Amino acid sequence: MSEKTTTENIPYFAAPTEENWSFQTGPLQFMRAAHKRHGGVCRISFSDREFVLLTGTEANEFVWSSSDLWCYRDSRGAFLSELGEPHVTSSDGEKHRAKRKLINKSFSVSSNIRYLPKIASIVRDHLKAAAEAGEKVALRQWLPRVITRFNLETVSQAAVSDEEFEILVRWQLHFISGVALSPQKQEAHYSLPSYLEDKKAAFDIMGRIVDERLADDNPPDDNFQQVIEAREKAGTPGTRDDLVNELYYILVAGIQNTTHFTITMLREIYSPAGWLDWLREELEDWDGYDAMAVAGMERLKAFTFEIQRNRPQVLTLPLLPNRDFEFGGYTIPEGTLCVYCPPFMHFDEQYFENPDVFDPKRFMDGAKFSPKHNGFFGGGAHVCVGRNVTLLQGPLMVALILKSFDLQDVPPSDTFLIEQSGGEAQTPCEVRIVPRATEPASV
Structure with missing residues (x-):
């Protein structure tokens, strides 16, 4: 931190608010109260540490346009410690831009929409198996396994044993659940012998997949192959570790994000508000098998937009500046722990009427998010590379469930402690999957 500059002149917002919300129990309500009192x-x-909170449209515009200001390796150390030097994210400046050029095509709509029929088939099989078993499933663990299974048969085609499959999923779930923990808890979380064993095995499995792919004279035309060919075209073939990291992006990175997005949709659909019947009306004429038809479902699309707006799963992201910077009339020193709220403007009345009300109909008749006011996936250089994948896979899985199955005992939607992608505040979301009285005929 700069020797001359401190944060002492920046106003302090204490918890809880007048409504008794703290940053932990009601993060969005707490941040809105802080913004109202002190501006951006x-x-x-939080968690025995002090942060500088940045909120509002101006904060997003500033963060999204200043990627070289932030030091990823210190603010999000779990990714570096657990995934190694080849891993980069949007705060890694030039390294991030170079990596993005290599993997962008593999996350494009065209590269992923081609697999929707296969994905739909695999999801249907898992839904039928769960319904036939007659036992409750924890969606928080069940969905990542479904997603990883269809990833292994589509975007990163590779043969793995059942044991290897379980290791890959188990390791990724354990890894991501520790990302949002404090450094002290994180160290303990990642030091468990069972985790270390799974981590080594998972990297051995991905390494073997890379070796087999490089030795294959007739490799599949999947998304992982697109990355390999992008490297060859760029004249940067990369090390084995580089390719393992890129396989990780395609195979298991983001399975929790799609899981949380899908669960959040389902919890709201099965809420007392009655969105289940509204959405099923649109599904009446769908045969349940034409996966491409999902893209044309206006109600489902509007519902997906409103989930992004009113039920964002990631409320805050950590930042650590590598130099002093000016924002909101204050000089914030190098090395200051910062946190900002990408979806803050989703709840601003100047952009959305009655922002606290969950109403998908606001996005009917062609209404869309302005990219400037949609922070669900970030923005600028910070926009999530997996955005297209989540928006293709999540609504498809929801449509398949609503068309042919019912979910029983769905936990109610939590409008205060919004589901976040890491930490300990998540419900397992145990449900029973049962067939609907009438199912579409196979075509």
């Missing part, structure tokens, strides 16, 4: 900059405390 204030200090807050």
Whole structure:
């Protein structure tokens, strides 16, 4: 941190709010109260540490346009410690831009929409198997396994044993659940012998897949192969570790994001508000098998937009500046722990009427998010590379469930402690999957 500059002149917002919300129990309500009182900059405390909180449209515009200001390796150390030097994200400046050029095509709509019929078939099989078993499933663990299974048969085609499959999923779930923990808890989380064993095995499995792919004279035309060919075209073939990391992106990175997105949709659909019947009306004429038809479902599309707006799963992201910077009339020193809220403007009345009300109909008749006011996937250089994948896979899985199955005992939607992608505040979301009285005929 700069020797001359401190954060002492930045106002401090203490918890809880007048409504008794803290940053932990009601993060969105807490941040809105802080913004109302202090504007887009204030200090807050969370998990025994102090942060500078940045909120509002101006904060997003500033963060999204200043990727070289932030030091990823210190602000999100779990990714570096667990995934190694080849891993980069949107705060890694030039390294991120170079990596993005290599993997962008594999996350494009065209590269992923071609697999929707196969994905739909695999999802249907898993739904039928769960219904036939007659036992409750924990969606928080079940969905990542379904997603990983269809990833292994589509975007990163590779043969793995059942044991190897379980290791890959188990390791990724354990890894991501520790990302949002404090450094002290994180160290303990990643030091468990069972985790270390799974981590080594998972990298051995991905390494073997890379070796087999490089030795294959007739490789499949999947998304992983697109990355390999992009490297060859760029004249940067990369090391084995580079390719393992890129396989990780395609195979298991993001399975929790799609899981959380899908669960959030389902919990709202099965809420007392009655969106289940509204959405099923649109599904009446769908045969349940034409996966491409899902893209034309206006109600489902509007519902997906409103989930992004009113039920964002990631409320905050950590930042660590590598130099002093000016924002909101304050000088914030190098090395200051910062946190910002990408979807903050989703709840701003100047952009959305009655922002606290969940109403998908606001996005009917062609209404869309302005990219400037949609922080669900970030923006600028910080937009999530997996955005297209989640928006293709999540609604498809929801449509398949609503068409042919019912979910029983769905936990109610939590409008205060919004589901986040890491940490300990998640419900397992145990449900029973049962067939609907009438199912579409196979075509």
